[in-house]
Amino acid sequence: MIAIEARELRKTFPVRRGEPVEAVAGISFAVEAGERLAYIGPNGAGKSTSIKMLTGILHPTSGDAAVLGIVPWKKRRELAARIGTLFGQRSQLWYQLTPRQTFGLLGRIYRIPADEERRRLARLGELLDATQLFDQPVRGLSLGQRMRCELVASMLHAPEVLFLDEPTIGLDLVAKARFRDLIVRINEEQGTTILLTSHDVSDIEQVARRVIVINHGRLIYDDRVSVMRRALLGTKMLDVRFEQPPASVEVEGARLVKLSGAGAKLVVDTDRRPIRSVLDDLLDRYDVVDISVADPPLEEIVSHIYARPV
Amino acid sequence: MTAVAATLRTAVANGLANRNSFWFQVSLMVANDITWIIFWVLFFHQVGNLRGWDAHDVIVLFSILLTTAGVALGLCANSRKIGQLSADGALDETLTLPVPPLAHLLSTRVDAANTGDLLLGPVVFLLAGNPSPERAAMFLFGVVAGSVVLIGFLVACGSLTLFVGGRGEQADLGFNAILIFASYPLDLFGGATKMLLFTAVPAAFVTGVPARLVRNFDTPEALLMVAVAALFALIGWGTFHLGLRHYSSGSIWIR
Numbered sequence: 001m002i003a004i005e006a007r008e009l010r011k012t013f014p015v016r017r018g019e020p021v022e023a024v025a026g027i028s029f030a031v032e033a034g035e036r037l038a039y040i041g042p043n044g045a046g047k048s049t050s051i052k053m054l055t056g057i058l059h060p061t062s063g064d065a066a067v068l069g070i071v072p073w074k075k076r077r078e079l080a081a082r083i084g085t086l087f088g089q090r091s092q093l094w095y096q097l098t099p100r101q102t103f104g105l106l107g108r109i110y111r112i113p114a115d116e117e118r119r120r121l122a123r124l125g126e127l128l129d130a131t132q133l134f135d136q137p138v139r140g141l142s143l144g145q146r147m148r149c150e151l152v153a154s155m156l157h158a159p160e161v162l163f164l165d166e167p168t169i170g171l172d173l174v175a176k177a178r179f180r181d182l183i184v185r186i187n188e189e190q191g192t193t194i195l196l197t198s199h200d201v202s203d204i205e206q207v208a209r210r211v212i213v214i215n216h217g218r219l220i221y222d223d224r225v226s227v228m229r230r231a232l233l234g235t236k237m238l239d240v241r242f243e244q245p246p247a248s249v250e251v252e253g254a255r256l257v258k259l260s261g262a263g264a265k266l267v268v269d270t271d272r273r274p275i276r277s278v279l280d281d282l283l284d285r286y287d288v289v290d291i292s293v294a295d296p297p298l299e300e301i302v303s304h305i306y307a308r309p310v
Numbered sequence: 311m312t313a314v315a316a317t318l319r320t321a322v323a324n325g326l327a328n329r330n331s332f333w334f335q336v337s338l339m340v341a342n343d344i345t346w347i348i349f350w351v352l353f354f355h356q357v358g359n360l361r362g363w364d365a366h367d368v369i370v371l372f373s374i375l376l377t378t379a380g381v382a383l384g385l386c387a388n389s390r391k392i393g394q395l396s397a398d399g400a401l402d403e404t405l406t407l408p409v410p411p412l413a414h415l416l417s418t419r420v421d422a423a424n425t426g427d428l429l430l431g432p433v434v435f436l437l438a439g440n441p442s443p444e445r446a447a448m449f450l451f452g453v454v455a456g457s458v459v460l461i462g463f464l465v466a467c468g469s470l471t472l473f474v475g476g477r478g479e480q481a482d483l484g485f486n487a488i489l490i491f492a493s494y495p496l497d498l499f500g501g502a503t504k505m506l507l508f509t510a511v512p513a514a515f516v517t518g519v520p521a522r523l524v525r526n527f528d529t530p531e532a533l534l535m536v537a538v539a540a541l542f543a544l545i546g547w548g549t550f551h552l553g554l555r556h557y558s559s560g561s562i563w564i565r
Contacts, residue, residue: 013558016475052559057405059555081408092403094320096327101320108316109407137327 002066003161003193004031004054009063011049011217023049025217026063033160036187036194038208038225040201042299046217047197051165054195055085068160081110084159084192088166091146092153093138099149100134103156110157117156124152127189128182144175151182161193162186168203180206201295205229213305221305232304236275237294238266243287251281262289267296313409318385318417325420332422339426343376347434363495366438371521373435374452375492378516380428381457382464387421389461390485392468392550393478399560412465412550445524451532452520455539459515462542463488465550472553484511492517512542 011024024046031037041047052058054067056076065072070079086092093102100121107117125131130148133141141149147167154162164183168176184207187194196207204211204225211228213221221228238254245262253273258265268278275293282288326332347369354365363371382389392415395401404411404418435441435449467484474480488511491499496518499507507514515538523532 048559052402055406057402057559058557076405077408077410080406085406087402090402092406094324096324097320101323105316105320109313109409 001033002030003033003035003068004029004195005066006030006050006054007064009050009053009065010061011046011053011058012061022217024053024060024214027214027217027219029212029219029222031193031195033193034187034191035210036184036208037196038204038211039195039197039214040199040204040211040298041197041214042199042302045214047199047214048165049217050214051085051163051195051197055083055163056080081157082160084154084157084162086147086150086154086162086164086167088147088164088169091138091150093146093149095138098135098137099130099141099152102138102149102153103134106153106156112157120156120158121152124155127185128152142175143170144172144178147171147175147179148182151179151186155186155190155192158190159192161195164194164196166197166199168198168200176200176202177206183207199298201233201298201301205233205295213302215302215305220302232301233295234269234271235296236268236270237296238264238268238278238282239292239294240264240266240282240286240288241290243289246286249282249286251278251285253278254282314413314417317409317414318420321418321420325422325425332425335422336426336429339423340430343372343427343430343434347372360495361497363497366440367521367525368495369434370439370449370524371495371517372493373431373439374449374456374520374524375431375489375517376427376434377431377449377453378456378460378492378520379489380424380426380431381453382460384421384424384426384428386416386461387419387424388415389464390468390481391419391478392465393471393476393481394468395478396468396471396553396557397475397477397560399558401554401557402559405554405557411554412547416461416465439524444527448520448524448527452523452535455535456516456520458539459512459542460488460492462539462544462546463512465546466542469546469549469553472550472556487511488513488516496522512538515539515542 007028008026009024010026012020012022014020027050039047039050049058053060054065054072056072056079059073067079068082072079093099103121112120125134128148128151130152133145133149138146168179171179180203183194183196186192196203198204208225211221211223211225212219240263242262242264249256249259249264249266251266254266254268256264256266268275279291282291350368350372351365354368388395395415401411404414407414439445439449464481464485468478468481470480471478491507491511491513496507496514515535519531519535523535
């Protein structure tokens with residue numbers, strides 16, 4: 001069953017002095033019910049605009065879409081009762097109140113019977129390990145704690161589709177990892193269709209099974225994450241700090257990109273040599289003080305996509 | 311309980327979360343309003359009567375203004391913020407809920423200072439407005455109808471931001487114009503200005519006509535008041551909903 005379908009969806013924003021900006025330039029795709037889709041692209045690619053059209057917040061300039069068989073901008077309220085949304089840079093929790101007070105209001109808005117609301121809150125609180133946060137004022141929660149409560153708020157009415165717009169933005173590494181795990185559990189335990197936007201490559205690898213990449217408002221890649229990993233995510237970035245500035249850094253399978261005093265940046269081809277083996281080699285041969293491993297930036301993946309043979 | 315009533319109750323709880331700050335703002339507004347009342351009493355003590363209005367009439371008008379402003383700007387504080395909320399992309403949260411968006415927006419923020427107006431207005435009427443049952447009923451009718459006119463006008467002005475852009479300045483212009491004119495007896499104005507107050511800037515229907523109805527009930531004028539309230543409710547609702555088609559959700563390149 002198709003949960004989300006977009007056909008030549010387009011959104012143009014007027015500019016007072018100058019040419020209109022085409023934020024989404026005719027995107028078409030379909031998402032099966034129960035799928036976990038990462039909808040990614042660099043800043044300004046059109047991710048949020050796409051999500052806002054699919055949730056009925058924005059009216060498209062042209063094109064068509066259906067979410068759960070409903071045209072979002074024509075029957076927004078009907079659709080809103082069946083989908084959940086979470087915007088990483090906005091909050092649906094009342095800042096001065098406790099999350100439980102917000103949940104109570106959402107219960108009235110979604111017309112959830114009181115017993116059912118209590119049951120769902122208990123289940124979601126356990127699933128997201130957030131029950132102990134429900135009675136603390138939102139203003140006193142950390143960002144990671146707040147995002148768990150935001151997720152409870154988005155899931156309280158048991159939506160069939162969950163739209164997550166940059167949900168991990170601003171979270172530290174531990175909170176990000178935990179949040180990604182929670183999204184996967186929600187999908188696996190409740191069968192909720194997930195559409196996640198992000199410009200963090202790790203979100204794709206750890207949450208999604210399928211990935212769509214958009215750039216300048218156009219769909220440029222649509223495939224399984226496992227395929228993308230093999231084709232485009234074959235490198236890792238190493239940021240290393242040594243005790244003493246080395247004359248050079250030579251490790252098999254790693255290419256030195258920059259050497260500046262006691263710091264060095266290397267790119268590892270993980271198809272050629274596993275990252276663990278490279279790290280072992282580095283730690284054995286050099287006096288390393290600090291080291292971090294990162295995915296290549298999304299901009300680099302996008303340029304790889306454009307560089308692929310057609 | 312309906313969703314709107316539940317939202318309003320949550321907004322009140324949110325406003326009262328910092329009780330000291332809330333009641334401090336209420337007190338400041340009450341003190342400000344009392345200063346105005348003293349001014350009018352002293353003014354009419356000197357002048358006696360101005361185009362048929364005496365101190366007593368003006369205090370009734372002022373009590374209607376306070377209560378109406380309390381409803382529109384205190385309980386429904388977002389009525390004057392629609393433009394700014396639209397420009398900031400802050401309608402997103404409302405539009406993701408299965409609620410009528412305008413009713414939800416109007417019930418999501420309570421302003422402490424203007425709540426002071428809402429508390430003082432009826433007290434002023436009860437103390438200085440000769441509150442017979444008939445006059446009290448007309449006061450209530452005038453406040454309800456006047457609040458609808460004021461909210462409808464402010465929402466329409468704010469919704470213009472959705473069409474022409476900006477940061478909600480249209481709502482500020484409308485807000486300043488209508489409240490300045492609504493603070494004075496209707497008969498002080500004449501000619502084109504008076505015409506304006508019965509049409510484009512409907513200050514006459516926020517305070518002047520309701521005050522006249524409290525003084526001398528007149529069925530055609532009461533029916534006119536109902537019709538105008540319905541008209542401005544429709545204008546506000548229509549402008550907002552048509553404007554939503556142009557909502558850009560805070561996209562930075564639009565203006």
